Structure formats: structure tokens, C-alpha cells
Amino acid sequence: MDSKVPLLSRRTFLTSAAILVTTTASVVHGRTFHQGMPWAPGAADPPAQVRPGPWAFFTSDEAATMEAIVDRLIPPDDGGPGGKDAGCAVFIDRQLAGPYGRSDGLYTLPPFMPGSSTQGYQNPDSPGGRYRAGLKALADHIRQSQSGKTLRELSTVDQDKLLSTLEDGSIKLKDIDAKAFFAMLLQDTQQGFFADPIYGGNRDMAGWKLVGFPGARYDYRDWVERHNERYPLPPVSIMGRTDWVSKG
């Protein structure tokens, strides 16, 4: 159907709106709204929940390395779980398998030229490609410098040392900017730790509990002027809370 014709009657519009919500975006050629706010059932756009299951982006070797890395960036301690148990590697895996990993929506047309730091990222590689290449270069480097070992076979002290050299750029990785790779690892790990658990990280709201953020709550009117009092309610996710779910 052609939604282009202006001044559709209301009846025609309602019919077309109902069709539009059930068809894919590629066949929608612009939409016309006339004489009343549109409404269609089931048109909401909630986020899709990350489900447990096999890795979507990482190979099993990459995943094992990533779980070791996120657990050093956010180590488990008295304050709560570390990056691994909080699901940060799962979060990054699902993000890389999705629009973020592919640079969907970004401007990716050539030419690609080096610029100043104030001009932003200017390479054609997407985050997915950067992780793949970065993890390989890192694994190769460790194998050569640590007598054939993998990152997860190093002691946590040696893992920390290695990550520090990535952070300050003193390590040279083949074809990879070590500093930029580390910055991406750290940014994505911390995002996973503090994003809504619906995306696979911040499991059991570990990140939010650590700092005292109540999460996806929506009404603090009674608390604005209760100065110097700690907000008493525990965090809640877009999915709710595990203790709201019947244990059977």
C-alpha cells in the first residue's frame, strides 16, 4: 500500500497504521498522520532481554580471555562480585553481536584519513573487528613473551601488569593501538557492570548495589527533600527483581 498520498481519510489511515506495525521497516515509505494522534496496539518498542546461552560473538578462547580480563578490571572482593560473575563478558559479547559491534548507524563512508584527536575516531574498523584483531594480537604477544601461555594461565598479578602496559601503551601489539584497545575494553566492561541487567551484565544488579543506585525506579517525589537520608529501597531492573519472581 502506498502511504504517500496526502490527506488520507482517518479510516484509511487507521487501516494503514495497523498494516505498518506488522510489516518490516523496509517497506514503509514514510508515514502520513492526519486528523488525530496515531494509535496501534502492540506498537511499543521494549528492549530485547539477553538470554543465557552460547557465546554470540566470541570464540570460546576469546571468551575465556575476556572473562579473565573483566575480572581484573573489576575484581571480585568484599564489595561484591567481579566483572566475570557480573556478566560483563556476556554483555560485551551480545553488544558486539548487535548494532554496536557492526557500527550500525555510524558514518562509515570513505575517505578515511588520520586527523587530530579532537576530530574523533577515523578508522573503518567496527568494534567487532577491533575486538577480534585486538584479542588475537594480545594472545600472540602473550604466547611469545610468556613461553606459550595464554592470558588466563598467568597469575592475577601478571595479568594486572599486562593490562597496565596495555593501558599506558608501553606494550606494542601488531597492527593494534594498545592504548585505544584497552580504553575500549575498559569502557565496555564498565558499561556492562552498570547497564540494566536486561543486557546481560550487572547481574543481580551487582554494579548498582555497589554504589547504591536504585535502578529503573521512576518516582522519588517523597524523597527529594529528605536530605542526608539514604534512599531505602533496593534497585530494580527494567525486568523487575528476581525476588518478585515466584520461586515455585
Added chain:
Amino acid sequence: MARKLPSKNVVVIGLGWTGSILSYHLAKAGLDVVAIERGPWRDTATNFPPAYAQDELRYAVRLDLFLRPAQETLTFRNKADQIALPIRNFAGFLPGNGVGGAGIHWNGQTWRFLPTDFRLRSHLTERYGANILPDDMTIQDWPVSYDELEPYYDRFEKLCGTSGKAGNLKGVKQDGGNPFEGWRSAEYPTPPLKQGLGATLFAEAARKLGHSPFPQPASNLSEAYTNPLGIRMGQCSYCGFCERFGCGNYSKASPQTCVLPALLRVPNFTAQTESEVLKINLDSTGKRATGVTYVDTSGKEWEQPADIVLLCAFALFNVQLMLISGIGKPYDPVSGQGVVGRNYAYQTTSSVSVILKDKVLNPFIATGAHGMIIDDYNGDNFDHTNLGFVGGGYMGAGQTNGRPIQTRPVPKGTPKWGAAWKKATAETYQHAYSLSTHGSSYSYRDCWLDLDPTYKDRLGRPLMRMTFDFHENELKMSAFLTERLAEIAKAMNPTEMQAHPRKGPYDSTIYQTTHNTGGTVMGDDPQTSVLNRYGQSWDVHNLFVPGGASVFPQNHGYNPTNTVGALAFWTADAITQRYLKNPGPLM
């Protein structure tokens, strides 16, 4: 070939704040109006209901409601001798997209410019002599005065239901309001929002030092309100998800909450979404617009003829469409001649962060525009003699959120990861607060917008090129404002304090604000402006740019939206009361 559609009286390009206000007033005046919007339809219940609006990753990090660079972006460089490169991922500023535009994701901070801001060059020259202005500074007077615009500010604030406390009612100072503001014909539509501990401590400290703190004017409403279009808004719930988010609560003013439900009931209005205007068409004389050509998502082109064309896109893209359509003389920074793209300006912001170890601040209990502010150092509210700069800004305690992906302060010297980072993050979150300054950005000969010679958008049109850097005047101003703010911060007895004055060069990768201004400036002289005082093109009399921030001759020390909204009403009146009676140049 574009297929030709039946003619309309008015075609509106972009359905954000200005597009919806103009559409409503012109359709109510009996004109047949079509608004063409390149992004999707958006409404509260579908796109950001309270069931999932509080999603920091989706909206604040992945920028779900914003323009995708793949659809349109621009190139950027600091200086004319650099090659501009595309902004591949928006970061430094975030243009909106879709119905509602930037009116969806703003914070709700609703400021008026100062009366002296409207005659900036004359005022500064009269008070200090012409030598106070740097040679390459191209600031100019507005073609409208504060007194003329006051009723229109009032109309926009009533449309939004803005919460605040007047400091000057018809020339009489009011306790508790901003003592520096221009006169107001009426009190704010709704009383001020409640304040949290951080803002309260700031206000006490500022008062102790002799300043006059007042609640920030906010279009996040302190109570339920019915606006003049009969649309009911809800009370703000202080959820802390304003900027970068849509409000699921119908309490932050936006085209969705304030205009669209009434607009869509007007039978002679039609909205056409997911349709991008390629250019404004001119007749053979080049002096009259005949309508626009747009492309839909299937790639089909359509010609929409119209008697009046209203350019209501985001400021940056107003400039791009003027340049692509060949309307007005493009600005040339070498000769200083030409007007389209001239006087691009921005905003000069800075911050002071404090840690108050013995206080529990609950930073997540917030709105985009509550907070306590002082205006003592804005515009020319203070004597600039021997300071070495002109301009100023407001400052204060208006922390908008405690969303932990992006708001996670730690003491200075804390490692960026590992056990020490984790401990410091846990210990600091509840006790840290950010104070900020919001300063002016005056215009300069070497800060401008033009079409990029290399990079194209997905439709094959040249991207717009931005050449911009901070100038010494603005950096000195930021250093001065930040020092004043740090004095107040110190009086809050912080455990730790860090001042962050703005430093150059301008960095497009660090978010500062989306207050991009200028490029289609309004003025009294066609040699230095694109539009006359009614927002009407000097060259094409049936083309108006009604109040996008692209019409600002320079940017002042306040957020632009209230002035944008006031100018939209101002141009709507000029069209219905003057232009329709005698279509032609109004000046």
C-alpha cells in the same frame, strides 16, 4: 523525477519545537499545512513509556533517540588550515531526530536572555568603548529587543508550564527569584521544583558569599498543569532521566506533551514522517520558493509545492539546507563577505566537582532542570573593566542525574580500574556532586559553517563543514567563572574539590552541550544577516526560519530553547498578522 503532489499553503521542514508551534498557529489560522520530518513519528507511550524509559545504555550511551550519523552528519575541524573530517559518531553535541526533535531529549532548562544581550555590541561599546572587543569578534545586535520578545517568552513558558520563581515582575524586584533577569509580565506558570541536598548546600554557601541564588527555571513541572492548548501535563517525579531521554511521565515539556495532541486535531494539518527534504525549490527569479523536494524511505522523490516554506530543522541543518538550496550568499571567512554559515557559535561550559564525605546526596533523585543557580556573573551583570574578556554565564548546582554508566565520580588520583577503583567508586558515589558554569560563546570571523568539499551524505549531498575553536576571550571568561564557582564550592566545606575550567582546543569527542547556534542569523542589515527581524529570508520572501538557534547572532550565557520557542511565536504572529495580508518582504 520527483512526483508532484497537490499544492499546500505551507510546507514545514522538521517537526520539532518550532515546526510544531508554527504548524499549530498557521493551521489554526486556516492555512493548509504539511510538516515533513526526516525521522520517525515518536510518542510517549510507544517510544519512552515508564516501563523502559529509564535505560541509560539504550538512550544515553547508544543514543536511541538521536540522529544517526549514517543518515546525516557533518565534518569538523578546529582551524581553516586543517582538513575537516566527518563526525562518524556524534559525541560532542547530539542532534535530535524524529517528531519532537531536540525537544524530546532536552533537560528542560528554560532561560530568557538578558535585555542587554539583545543589543550586545551597542551595549558593550557604550559602556566600555569599542576597544574592549577583539578585532575578529563579529558579535552584533539582535534585530528584536527584549521588550518586544517578552510577551513571546511568556507564551512559550505558558505552553511548557515552566516552573520557577520570578525575580522581576514588571520592573519590581521579587525575593527568591533571579534579581538580574529582564522584567517579566507574569510569574512562572508553576512554582519552583523541590531541591535536593547538593543544591541546598550550594545555595547556603552562595548566600554566605553575598550572591543571590534562585531555583533554575524548569520545564519539568513541579505540579500538574493544563497549558493554553488544553493539554494536561503531569508532575515531575524526579526520576533523573531527562537529558538524552524522553519523559515517560508527561511532565517534561516537549512537542509531544505540549503541542502535538492539539495540532493533530486540526483538520488542515498533515505530518509526513520518515521523509527527508532534499532542497527548497525556487522559481526562475530565485526570489520565490515554490516548495520543497523530499525523498521517502523507498528512495522515491516527491515535490511538495507550497506558498510559504518554513525551515524548522535543527540549527545546523537549517544552514545546510540553505546552502544546498542556493539561498543567500555563502559566507567567505577570507573576505568576510557573505552571510549563510556566518557567526557559528556554541557555548562555553565548565565545572567544579566536590566530594562531601559526611553528606548523603542521593544524586539519582534529580531532574534535568532543578537546582539552585546564581546569575551574578552572566552577560554584563558584572563590571568587565580590566578583566580582559567580555561575556559570562550562569553557574550553580544543577546536577541532572546519578546514572552510573556516565556519572561515577572518584577522588583525584584514583586508578581507572581494579580493586582501588572499585572501592573508590563505591565510597564516593553517594557523596559527590558536580557544580557547573554555562557561559556565552561569542561569534568570530574564523568560526563558520559551509559545505564540505569531500564528504557526502547517503543521498549524495555535501556534508556541512564546521570550523570552530574556542577563542582567548571565552577561555579567559571560563577561567574567571570557574574561579568564582570554586570560591562558592570551597564555602561548602568539601572533603575534596576539583575545578575544570574550559580549555582549548574545542574537542568534538567530549560532550559539552547541543547548543549549536548561528549560520542563518537574523539582523537589521542584509550584509550581515540571512533573515530580517521576522525570521524572513532577505532573498526569498516566502521562506522563513522561525527561531531555530541558527538565527542567533552569537550565543549568550543561557540555554537557547526558551528564546527559540519565543521566536517561533514571534514569527508565527508576523506571518498571520502581517505577511498573509500582503505577501512580500516585511522589511
